[in-house]
Amino acid sequence: GAGVSQSPRYKVAKRGQDVALRCDPISGHVSLFWYQQALGQGPEFLTYFQNEAQLDKSGLPSDRFFAERPEGSVSTLKIQRTQQEDSAVYLCASSLEGLAQPQHFGDGTRLSIL
């Protein structure tokens, strides 16, 4: 089946605008994760869903960041009043339920804030 799909692949926004990034996980994957990857760095955890429940949002850098997964499938990461430091690649990953399951990553959305 298809892998994790993210859209858009690229997003350019002016500082202060709101943006929404979409993630379609692998069908049947219960767990969904969002990561932020700055240029030349490893991914950093933002938030985690199990089905529709957001179980961990400890990595969200500020209250301008909001994520949802209302039906336990597609997820949206929203960033309000964007700042230049929000420029990064935002990665989504999904996995089957359980601690031993590997995470499968999408190719990310590259966000550039002007």
Add this chain to the structure above:
Amino acid sequence: QQQVKQSPQSLIVQKGGISIINCAYENTAFDYFPWYQQFPGKGPALLIAIRPDVSEKKEGRFTISFNKSAKQFSLHIMDSQPGDSATYFCAARGDYGQNFVFGPGTRLSVLP
């Protein structure tokens, strides 16, 4: 606070040589250690993973060596090929949580 340290930052290897990347961690609650390979413009792809109850795991040309007492683990790529040129990330996950903590990455270049 960097919970997973990774070295070297970059690595150049001749075709056919052995590439070795090292990682160290501090949190003894970590119990799952994957390695990811990332090509430019792509998401990280799982390469190989290990749990601390074994000291070595081999899959094809890729081997993880794990030293629980030293809290260190390493990736060995045997017979390195130009197609292996990518950025490699080690990661760790604790039993209490689901998210991974990633190292800063190693940029590997394999010369033809």
